[in-house]
Amino acid sequence: MKSFKEIEKEAKSCKNKARKKALEILLALAEIYEAEKFIEIDSVQISGVSYKNIGDAGLEFLRNLSKEDAKVVVKEATLNPCGIDLELWKSLGIPEKFAKKQIEILNCFKRMGIKATCSCVPYLIGNRPKKFQSIAWSESSAVCFANSVLAARTNRESGISALCSGLTGITPLYGYHLEANRMPTHLIKVECPLKGVSDFSALGYFIAKKISRGVPYFSGIKASNFDELKALSAALATSGSVAMFHVHDLTPEAKTRELRDHCKKTLKVKSLRKAYKELNSRVKRIDLVAIGCPHLSINEIKEISLLLKGEKLETRLWLFTSRKIKERAGKYIRVIEKSGAKVLADTCIVVMPIEYLNIKTIATNSGKAAFYLPSYAKVKVRFGSLESCINAAINGIWKDET
Incomplete structure (x- = not known):
C-alpha cells in the first residue's frame, strides 16, 4: 500500500511517458473520491474495446499510448468484446472499413501486453480473482459478478482507469475495496418464483431501476445456478449502477455472516410482469x-x-x-x-x-x-x-x- 504523496512523487519523477500519464490519471481519480492510499492489484479487465463505442478519438488515444512504450505490469490483463468476430466478420457483412479500425484497436492493446481475449466473462477464461483479492475491472457485469459471486474487490472502473491500473499495478483505495461499502443497503424480498436466465435478468433490471445504486440483499431466492447469477449481475449493472449484491445463504459474504440487519430499506418483489413488459x-x-x-x-x-x-x-x-x-x-x-x-x-x-x-x-x-x-x-x-x-x-x- 502506498500513500497519495508517494504516488504523486513517483509520477513527477517518472521518465516513461505512458506510465507517467497513467499515474496522473489515477491520482486525479483518487482526488475525486478522496482516496488517501493506493493498493496493489494484479488483474485488470478493460472495456472500451469496440470501435463502435470508442470511435476515431478512442483509436487515436490508444494509438498514441501504445507508441509511448506502454506495457502492463499485472499478471492478468484481458479485454472486453470488440465489434467483430475476428474470423467471421466478412461473412456476416461487417464493413471492411469498420473491421480494419477494430483490428487496429486490438493491435494497440496487444502492443501494451494485453491479451485480446475479447470477452465480458474473464472469470470463465482464466482471469478469475481469488476471494478478497483487489482487482481493477471495468466491464459492468463482470464487476458485479466479481464483487458478489467471487467475493473479489473492485470498483466499477472506466476502460481508461482499468488500463491505467494495468500499466501501473495500483488502484486508489476507495469504494468496494473498503469493507464498509460492501454492506447491504436494501433488503429485497423475492416472493415470486424464478426460473432461468430471463427471470434473473428481469429481476436485476427491475431492482436496479428501483434503487439506482447501493448494495441489494436478496432473500427468498431458493436456488440459482452460476449462469443465472451471471445474468442477474449484468442486469443489475444495466438499468442502474449497482456493482454488488448479496443473496441470502448463497453468495460468499452472505454465507459467512448475518448482513441483512445493515439494510435501511425493504422492497418486495411479488411479480416480474412489469419488468417483462418494459x-x-x-x-x-x-x-x-x-x-x-x-x-x-x-x-x-x-x-x-x-x-x-x-x-x-x-x-x-x-x-x-x-x-x-x-x-x-x-x-x-x-x-x-x-x-x-x-x-x-x-x-x-x-x-x-x-x-x-x-x-x-x-x-x-x-x-x-x-x-x-x-x-x-x-x-x-x-x-x-x-x-x-x-x-x-x-x-x-x-x-x-x-
Missing part, C-alpha cells in the same frame, strides 16, 4: 435471435444444442461466447451449426455495428441486451425465456409466453 416491444416477426449477453458458458451452449437438435431455423440465430469456450465446446457447436445457427466469438450483439446489417427486430433472453439495443442499435426487441427465443428462431415469429 423490456418488450410488440413486434411478431423476428430478424435475429441473439443469445449470449453476457457471453455463454459451456453449460449454456450445451443446453442450446439440446433445444436445437434436429431443428432447422426460419430466421437467424447468433450465439455469443468467448473464443476459448467456443474451442472447448466443439461437439455442442457442431449440433448447433447443423440447425443453421452461428456461434460468434470476440464480440457481442450490443457492441456490433448491426445497423449495417438490415436487422430491425431482435429476440433475446438477456435483460442487458433488451435494455441497450433499442437505443444503441435502433431495433425493436422481444425479451423472454431461452425456450421462447429458440422457438422464435425456428419459426421466425415471436409467440407470447403465457
Whole structure:
C-alpha cells in the first residue's frame, strides 16, 4: 500500500511517458473520491474495446499510448468484446472499413501486453480473482459478478482507469475495496418464483431501476445456478449502477455472516410482469435471435444444442461466447451449426455495428441486451425465456409466453 504523496512523487519523477500519464490519471481519480492510499492489484479487465463505442478519438488515444512504450505490469490483463468476430466478420457483412479500425484497436492493446481475449466473462477464461483479492475491472457485469459471486474487490472502473491500473499495478483505495461499502443497503424480498436466465435478468433490471445504486440483499431466492447469477449481475449493472449484491445463504459474504440487519430499506418483489413488459416491444416477426449477453458458458451452449437438435431455423440465430469456450465446446457447436445457427466469438450483439446489417427486430433472453439495443442499435426487441427465443428462431415469429 502506498500513500497519495508517494504516488504523486513517483509520477513527477517518472521518465516513461505512458506510465507517467497513467499515474496522473489515477491520482486525479483518487482526488475525486478522496482516496488517501493506493493498493496493489494484479488483474485488470478493460472495456472500451469496440470501435463502435470508442470511435476515431478512442483509436487515436490508444494509438498514441501504445507508441509511448506502454506495457502492463499485472499478471492478468484481458479485454472486453470488440465489434467483430475476428474470423467471421466478412461473412456476416461487417464493413471492411469498420473491421480494419477494430483490428487496429486490438493491435494497440496487444502492443501494451494485453491479451485480446475479447470477452465480458474473464472469470470463465482464466482471469478469475481469488476471494478478497483487489482487482481493477471495468466491464459492468463482470464487476458485479466479481464483487458478489467471487467475493473479489473492485470498483466499477472506466476502460481508461482499468488500463491505467494495468500499466501501473495500483488502484486508489476507495469504494468496494473498503469493507464498509460492501454492506447491504436494501433488503429485497423475492416472493415470486424464478426460473432461468430471463427471470434473473428481469429481476436485476427491475431492482436496479428501483434503487439506482447501493448494495441489494436478496432473500427468498431458493436456488440459482452460476449462469443465472451471471445474468442477474449484468442486469443489475444495466438499468442502474449497482456493482454488488448479496443473496441470502448463497453468495460468499452472505454465507459467512448475518448482513441483512445493515439494510435501511425493504422492497418486495411479488411479480416480474412489469419488468417483462418494459423490456418488450410488440413486434411478431423476428430478424435475429441473439443469445449470449453476457457471453455463454459451456453449460449454456450445451443446453442450446439440446433445444436445437434436429431443428432447422426460419430466421437467424447468433450465439455469443468467448473464443476459448467456443474451442472447448466443439461437439455442442457442431449440433448447433447443423440447425443453421452461428456461434460468434470476440464480440457481442450490443457492441456490433448491426445497423449495417438490415436487422430491425431482435429476440433475446438477456435483460442487458433488451435494455441497450433499442437505443444503441435502433431495433425493436422481444425479451423472454431461452425456450421462447429458440422457438422464435425456428419459426421466425415471436409467440407470447403465457
